Each structure stands twice: as C-alpha cells, then as structure tokens.
Amino acid sequence: MTEQRIRREAVSDQLFTLLRDRVLSGALAPGTALTAERDLAAEFGVNRHAVREAVKRLQQAGLVEVSHGGRTRVLDWRRRAGLDLALQLAQSDGLSTSYDLSRDILEMRASIGADAARLCAARCTERTASEIVGAAAAYAHRGPDLADLAAADVAWWRLIVEGSENIAYLLAFNTLVADRFTAGEVPVELRATELLDMAGHMKLAALIASRDEKGAEAAARALLARSVPAAHPTREPEGGPA
Known part of the structure; x- marks a missing residue:
C-alpha cells in the first residue's frame, strides 16, 4: 500500500490528478485494467464515492473506458484525449514526460x-x-x-x-x-x-x-x-x- 494519502479537501480532484499522472507517465499502460474501486479507496484512504468521481473525470478526459460490466480499461491518451488535456498537462507539476x-x-x-x-x-x-x-x-x-x-x-x-x-x-x-x-x-x-x-x-x-x-x-x-x-x-x- 502506498504511503501517499489524500488531503480531505477536494478529494476526488486530487485522486483524479494522481491517477491521471499514472496514465500519462505510463505507469498505467494502455489496455491494462484500472485498479479496482475498492482497492483504490483503500490505497488512498478515501471513500468509494471519491473514487467513482475521479474515474468519471478520467473517462471524460478520454483516459479510461468503463465497460457495462464495471471493468475500467486504460486507453491510449494520444489517440483518445483532446486539447483539454493540454490544459491539465500545463498545470501538472513534477510529471516526467518524454515530450516538451x-x-x-x-x-x-x-x-x-x-x-x-x-x-x-x-x-x-x-x-x-x-x-x-x-x-x-x-x-x-x-x-x-x-x-x-x-x-x-x-x-x-x-x-x-x-x-x-x-x-x-x-x-x-x-x-x-x-x-x-x-x-x-x-x-x-x-x-x-x-x-x-x-x-x-x-x-x-x-x-x-x-x-x-x-x-x-x-x-x-x-x-x-x-x-x-x-x-x-x-x-x-x-x-x-x-
């Protein structure tokens, strides 16, 4: 379990940022399954509602796909994300990337x-x-x-x-x-x-x-x-x- 914990304010926003950066850095590769909701809640010490909100934002950003069965798969953001992701990248501190x-x-x-x-x-x-x-x-x-x-x-x-x-x-x-x-x-x-x-x-x-x-x-x-x-x-x- 990670030692990183979420501050209590804007919990879902913080969790979204952490998961987004995992996708963009390649820690979560395209095609892989996103960690289960209950496991993410346990890892970061948050409730499952915050996890669902964060995953919803990942889906809206074109970073993950949620199937009807509830399984969430990581997408290739270079093929699916839009210009709005550039705004998020611009505001992301400390994210190591292979592009400028x-x-x-x-x-x-x-x-x-x-x-x-x-x-x-x-x-x-x-x-x-x-x-x-x-x-x-x-x-x-x-x-x-x-x-x-x-x-x-x-x-x-x-x-x-x-x-x-x-x-x-x-x-x-x-x-x-x-x-x-x-x-x-x-x-x-x-x-x-x-x-x-x-x-x-x-x-x-x-x-x-x-x-x-x-x-x-x-x-x-x-x-x-x-x-x-x-x-x-x-x-x-x-x-x-x-």
Missing part, C-alpha cells in the same frame, strides 16, 4: 497563426484589414517593456484570428492565450525576438490588407516561428545523443 509541451504548443501556435493569417487575407472585411494595419502601426511604437508588447501582440493577433472567420481557430486561440494555460505562457524574454520584430508585424499587416494569402501565410509563420527554437532546443532521440 511548451515546444509543442508553440509549434501549434505557429501553424494555426499562419493559416489564420492566410484566411484573414482572403476573408476579412476592409474595416478589419484597416484595424489590423492600424494596430500594427501602433504596436511598432510600443515598448520597450516586453510584457506590454506581449499583451499588445495578443490583441493584434485576435484581430487576425477573428478576421479568419474560422471559429475553431478562434476557440484554439482563446485556449492558447488563457491565463491558466501556463505552459503556453513562455517567458516573454524568450519571445523577445518575435515581439521586437516591428517590421515583421507591419509586413504581415500589409500583406493581409493587400489580400496576399500566400504572402500573409509565409510572413505569419516566419514571425511566430521565431519563438519556437528559442523556447525549445531540438529534442534528442531516446537514449541520448548518438
């Missing part, structure tokens, strides 16, 4: 941003295009405080993503800039090259206003990709360098 979430988030950000810029050039209204150009011009006169630039950068990109008229991109954008998405909040000093690229912001705005879809996509990707290598060096293969 910050890098992965920044790569997704660059990809979404590039395509959103392309769509914005094709779809946005003249008024929105004018607002994007005006915001870029105002941005060029901000600074040098990086935190201030980062806030202005988010507001500018919101205009572009909204101008793409793609609701899925907009919802993803909201997730990426949410305060609670700590893994996505790369320290601004690591994004300094991107944030201080005033010419890059102005160029992208001009390309959107001129309806240059391919140019806007390329400029957006180049601008956003500036933060990816700064925040995450190339990952070595498992087992270390050759």
Whole structure:
C-alpha cells in the first residue's frame, strides 16, 4: 500500500490528478485494467464515492473506458484525449514526460497563426484589414517593456484570428492565450525576438490588407516561428545523443 494519502479537501480532484499522472507517465499502460474501486479507496484512504468521481473525470478526459460490466480499461491518451488535456498537462507539476509541451504548443501556435493569417487575407472585411494595419502601426511604437508588447501582440493577433472567420481557430486561440494555460505562457524574454520584430508585424499587416494569402501565410509563420527554437532546443532521440 502506498504511503501517499489524500488531503480531505477536494478529494476526488486530487485522486483524479494522481491517477491521471499514472496514465500519462505510463505507469498505467494502455489496455491494462484500472485498479479496482475498492482497492483504490483503500490505497488512498478515501471513500468509494471519491473514487467513482475521479474515474468519471478520467473517462471524460478520454483516459479510461468503463465497460457495462464495471471493468475500467486504460486507453491510449494520444489517440483518445483532446486539447483539454493540454490544459491539465500545463498545470501538472513534477510529471516526467518524454515530450516538451511548451515546444509543442508553440509549434501549434505557429501553424494555426499562419493559416489564420492566410484566411484573414482572403476573408476579412476592409474595416478589419484597416484595424489590423492600424494596430500594427501602433504596436511598432510600443515598448520597450516586453510584457506590454506581449499583451499588445495578443490583441493584434485576435484581430487576425477573428478576421479568419474560422471559429475553431478562434476557440484554439482563446485556449492558447488563457491565463491558466501556463505552459503556453513562455517567458516573454524568450519571445523577445518575435515581439521586437516591428517590421515583421507591419509586413504581415500589409500583406493581409493587400489580400496576399500566400504572402500573409509565409510572413505569419516566419514571425511566430521565431519563438519556437528559442523556447525549445531540438529534442534528442531516446537514449541520448548518438
């Protein structure tokens, strides 16, 4: 029996976190049966209601599957979980993983941003295009405080993503800039090259206003990709360098 015990407040939340981390770390491998409800209750010193609530959350997160007979099987989260799991990973302290979430988030950000810029050039209204150009011009006169630039950068990109008229991109954008998405909040000093690229912001705005879809996509990707290598060096293969 483990010596780890659950604090009495938010018992089911704490148990969910512990079981989730077992799944994500591989301690509970895909296809294996989750420990029986009564055994989990005994292991952590909690009641079975707390266990049921924790398992329900695991099921909602796409981490386990509960059969009609009551047997709970661990799923492959890489195939079944959704973006909401990234929020949980961002808030998970001390979970050892074989991937770098910050890098992965920044790569997704660059990809979404590039395509959103392309769509914005094709779809946005003249008024929105004018607002994007005006915001870029105002941005060029901000600074040098990086935190201030980062806030202005988010507001500018919101205009572009909204101008793409793609609701899925907009919802993803909201997730990426949410305060609670700590893994996505790369320290601004690591994004300094991107944030201080005033010419890059102005160029992208001009390309959107001129309806240059391919140019806007390329400029957006180049601008956003500036933060990816700064925040995450190339990952070595498992087992270390050759």
